[in-house]
Amino acid sequence: MGQVYRAHDPRLGRDVAIKSLPDLAILDPEGTARFEREARILASLNHPHIATLYGVEESDGARFLILELVEGGTLAERIRHGAPPLGEALTIARQVAEALEAAHEKSIVHRDLKPANIALTPGGQVKVLDFGLAKAILPDSNQQTMALATQAGVVLGTAAYMSPEQARGGVIDKRSDIWSFGCVLYELLTGRHPFPGRTISDTIAAIIGSDPDWTAVPPATPSRVRLLVRRCLEKDPKRRLHDIADVRIELEEALSDAADSGRLAAPGPTPPAGPRGLRREHLAWALAGVSLLALLWVVALGPAQDDGAPTRPAHAVSSAILLPEGLQVSLANPAGRFALSPDGRRLAVVASDTTGRSMLWIRPLDSGIAQPISGTEGASFPFWAPNSRSVAFLAGGKLKKVDPSGGAPTTIADATLPATGAWSTDDVILFTPKGGSPLYRVSAGGGATTQVTTLDAAEGDAQHWYPSFLPDGRHFVYFVVGSKAGGLTDPRAIYLGSLDSKESPRLLVRGGSNARYANGHLVYLREGTLVAQPFDPATLSFTGDPMPIVEQVQIAGAGTTGVAGAFTVSDVGLLAYQTGFLVRSQLAWFDRAGTELRKIGDLGDYADVSLSPDGTHAAVSVLDAALGARDIWIYDLARGLRERFTSDPGDDFAPIWASPDGGRIFFSSRRQASIHLYQKPARGGGAEQLLYEDALGKFASHTSPGNGHLVYIAGGGIISRSDLWILPLTDGSKAVPLLESAFIETHGQFSPDGRWLAYSSNEADRLEVYVRRFPDRGEKWRISTAGGGWPRWARSGEEILYLAPDNTLMSAPVAARGSSFEVGAARALFKMRPRGQSRLDAYQYDVSPDSQQILVNAHVAGASSPPITLVANWPEIVAR
Numbered sequence: 001m002g003q004v005y006r007a008h009d010p011r012l013g014r015d016v017a018i019k020s021l022p023d024l025a026i027l028d029p030e031g032t033a034r035f036e037r038e039a040r041i042l043a044s045l046n047h048p049h050i051a052t053l054y055g056v057e058e059s060d061g062a063r064f065l066i067l068e069l070v071e072g073g074t075l076a077e078r079i080r081h082g083a084p085p086l087g088e089a090l091t092i093a094r095q096v097a098e099a100l101e102a103a104h105e106k107s108i109v110h111r112d113l114k115p116a117n118i119a120l121t122p123g124g125q126v127k128v129l130d131f132g133l134a135k136a137i138l139p140d141s142n143q144q145t146m147a148l149a150t151q152a153g154v155v156l157g158t159a160a161y162m163s164p165e166q167a168r169g170g171v172i173d174k175r176s177d178i179w180s181f182g183c184v185l186y187e188l189l190t191g192r193h194p195f196p197g198r199t200i201s202d203t204i205a206a207i208i209g210s211d212p213d214w215t216a217v218p219p220a221t222p223s224r225v226r227l228l229v230r231r232c233l234e235k236d237p238k239r240r241l242h243d244i245a246d247v248r249i250e251l252e253e254a255l256s257d258a259a260d261s262g263r264l265a266a267p268g269p270t271p272p273a274g275p276r277g278l279r280r281e282h283l284a285w286a287l288a289g290v291s292l293l294a295l296l297w298v299v300a301l302g303p304a305q306d307d308g309a310p311t312r313p314a315h316a317v318s319s320a321i322l323l324p325e326g327l328q329v330s331l332a333n334p335a336g337r338f339a340l341s342p343d344g345r346r347l348a349v350v351a352s353d354t355t356g357r358s359m360l361w362i363r364p365l366d367s368g369i370a371q372p373i374s375g376t377e378g379a380s381f382p383f384w385a386p387n388s389r390s391v392a393f394l395a396g397g398k399l400k401k402v403d404p405s406g407g408a409p410t411t412i413a414d415a416t417l418p419a420t421g422a423w424s425t426d427d428v429i430l431f432t433p434k435g436g437s438p439l440y441r442v443s444a445g446g447g448a449t450t451q452v453t454t455l456d457a458a459e460g461d462a463q464h465w466y467p468s469f470l471p472d473g474r475h476f477v478y479f480v481v482g483s484k485a486g487g488l489t490d491p492r493a494i495y496l497g498s499l500d501s502k503e504s505p506r507l508l509v510r511g512g513s514n515a516r517y518a519n520g521h522l523v524y525l526r527e528g529t530l531v532a533q534p535f536d537p538a539t540l541s542f543t544g545d546p547m548p549i550v551e552q553v554q555i556a557g558a559g560t561t562g563v564a565g566a567f568t569v570s571d572v573g574l575l576a577y578q579t580g581f582l583v584r585s586q587l588a589w590f591d592r593a594g595t596e597l598r599k600i601g602d603l604g605d606y607a608d609v610s611l612s613p614d615g616t617h618a619a620v621s622v623l624d625a626a627l628g629a630r631d632i633w634i635y636d637l638a639r640g641l642r643e644r645f646t647s648d649p650g651d652d653f654a655p656i657w658a659s660p661d662g663g664r665i666f667f668s669s670r671r672q673a674s675i676h677l678y679q680k681p682a683r684g685g686g687a688e689q690l691l692y693e694d695a696l697g698k699f700a701s702h703t704s705p706g707n708g709h710l711v712y713i714a715g716g717g718i719i720s721r722s723d724l725w726i727l728p729l730t731d732g733s734k735a736v737p738l739l740e741s742a743f744i745e746t747h748g749q750f751s752p753d754g755r756w757l758a759y760s761s762n763e764a765d766r767l768e769v770y771v772r773r774f775p776d777r778g779e780k781w782r783i784s785t786a787g788g789g790w791p792r793w794a795r796s797g798e799e800i801l802y803l804a805p806d807n808t809l810m811s812a813p814v815a816a817r818g819s820s821f822e823v824g825a826a827r828a829l830f831k832m833r834p835r836g837q838s839r840l841d842a843y844q845y846d847v848s849p850d851s852q853q854i855l856v857n858a859h860v861a862g863a864s865s866p867p868i869t870l871v872a873n874w875p876e877i878v879a880r
Helices: 022-025 029-042 073-080 085-105 133-136 141-148 156-162 173-189 200-209 223-232 243-260 293-300
Strands: 005-011 014-020 054-057 064-067 117-119 126-130 280-282 316-321 338-340 345-353 358-366 379-384 389-395 399-403 411-416 426-429 439-442 462-467 475-482 492-498 507-510 515-519 521-526 530-534 547-550 567-571 576-577 585-591 596-605 606-611 617-624 629-636 641-644 651-657 664-671 674-683 687-693 698-703 708-715 724-729 737-739 745-750 756-761 769-771 779-781 789-793 799-803 810-815 818-824 827-831 845-849 853-859 868-872
Touching: 073 117, 073 173, 085 117, 085 173, 085 243, 085 411, 156 200, 173 223, 173 243, 223 243, 338 379, 338 567, 338 576, 345 379, 358 389, 379 606, 389 606, 411 439, 426 789, 439 462, 475 515, 492 515, 507 521, 515 567, 521 567, 585 606, 596 617, 606 651, 606 845, 606 853, 651 698, 698 745, 698 827, 724 745, 737 756, 745 789, 756 789, 769 789, 769 799, 769 818, 779 818, 789 845
Parallel strands: 280 316, 462 515, 629 651
Antiparallel strands: 005 014, 014 064, 054 064, 117 126, 316 868, 338 345, 345 358, 379 389, 389 399, 399 411, 426 439, 462 475, 475 492, 492 507, 515 521, 521 530, 530 547, 567 576, 576 868, 585 596, 585 853, 606 617, 617 629, 629 641, 651 664, 664 674, 664 698, 674 687, 698 708, 708 724, 724 737, 745 756, 756 769, 769 779, 789 799, 799 810, 810 818, 810 827, 845 853
């Protein structure tokens, strides 16, 4: 990692440590840029147990870190003299856990925790060093770690503390830090490493395939600490503790026991963790001797009062919910994945089983069993009846309801736009029936629908959706997309409406989305943060300022300004949410029969697959989970190597290659809250050039042969306003709408001769593939027959490939006959498992020049479903 010098800063009169970066970082401009970007994030850490990063300096092209100088030795030196006494060991471990917790709360993962990176001051204070620097310097830390492992002394310490997933070259998240912490804790208790080996290969083999010697743990170690270190060292990250805060609490309890009794607690049954006056408490659910959800249920509702009403605990309690083995939470539609019943007893979840079948499941909170609901295949956006006895959902272009205790689903109304609804105590349902629509009402028993809200053309309203009733059952809050009241480039706002048409809608929140009323608060998402603002339903007004509950809630769309978030609230003080969604996918070649031919590169969160015209390279957008932003990378498909193409702090996505030479790449980027079109030479040299900007979001789709025109989606993907526009690239003309309507138009793709345009539209109440002449936009021909999207032309111009609703790749023969167009019967090729669509516009596959191979961004089963966090008595979080 470089060399470290002791130095004196004469300007501030303090001693510091100066770390010089290795030649690798100095010689790699992209690595240097990445390092500086992450260094700015690391500088935001301010914690007594984290060594402070003071600054970054440059001299003669060399880079230096200016760090807090920590006097004393390291934990590695301390352990070299033997394991410390148990009380000292737990005190050190607790301070390390506190440091990791502070970093994880800012989405910073250490990746290289080990005793050599834990300094001890003469007063016994812990200072954790080198947060994230290896990741910052090396663009692919997993691959580089393994590559350097053969060089003596380079990463010996790192390899010894790798998690199994890191040793295999997988994705690293905070659970990898918890594994490394478990290694450190084991070493503190025993004075030896849990996975010894004479060589790095022996050590890695032990990490992957062997268990620590548990008999080496001293007999006097409390049973709760024994279990803690075991849970930290679970090889399967899904079974490992998910939150370092749980670790910290267990260590505090062990030390508290020692303080209460005057000695460390002897081995024996682990006592339950009780309230300690904390602002928030986390259940160490993996350590509990009873069911997590049964315990959480007891804590959430508490013992009954004299009148039978449940009491509520004095503090908020949070814990992770994992679905049963084999179930995967839906990757699509963050705001439509799950919903708590109003009584807080059940969670409706959209999930898929090992066969890939997606449907609605009901998860009682006092049981570990999830129940599939027959007849709900393809369901999304569940919402409950006020009595918690029925749940409504969208499926197959219909709004339906079902009794989870039994019976078949029944249809309430037509509804083609994916969005949740609201169910009042008077059995009125509010919903959005289609794209570009206001809210409508319908009886929960079905029947005629009636318009309730009106799109305000003067304010630029494009869509009304995500309604939520207030307690009176007459007033409701709803989300407006396209409203100028948002005051943003991608504006949105929360409004108050009424079933009484005489009342005019009223603006409540600028820049907020999918609000829900619960427990005296309006809970809504704003720029990726879930907030709660006191709200009086009697006066229909706010009574206090918004207070944050949790940051980085999973949202739809790129960046932190997506449209709707993954959270749900009940009427009994329960909140469920998902934070940043870790998606793991694998680029792989398939033949037309669906046989996997070879994998490309490592696992990652890829999207927007685009092949170069000669088929030798692929451009993909890749999420950097630590920074929460997407960049575009170029894969050399023959060698399986990738190089960074963009490095802006904003999100870069939707890359498309210039046709037919592939000399330029056009792409979309969200910078300063705006999504605009850019271009850059494909070989990476030269500056990025802004192509066009206006008030609409722009998603690059395709270029015509000869690069005369670029077709793009304006308005954007997951919101209702999604039109196809054309930007001339040769004469400097302004962009003009090509297909503009109240429906969704997306996936524009030019034919090889440029005379035809394939695209997708939901004008037939579901997404279908069509072809029109270009540029006259006259007659259209429908390609798909039972739903479809994401068309790709074969180079011959005689075939269009597209995805059916169940992700089956279809092939339709086509032929141009003068000004007419002929379409043959489509046939199924194979069913792929692409990465879940984070945006409607994103392509997860492309076709080789000879049309015989398909490059797929394939979903990796079981690797992308972080737990749903359940919080009991969440109002206590914002009450102090």
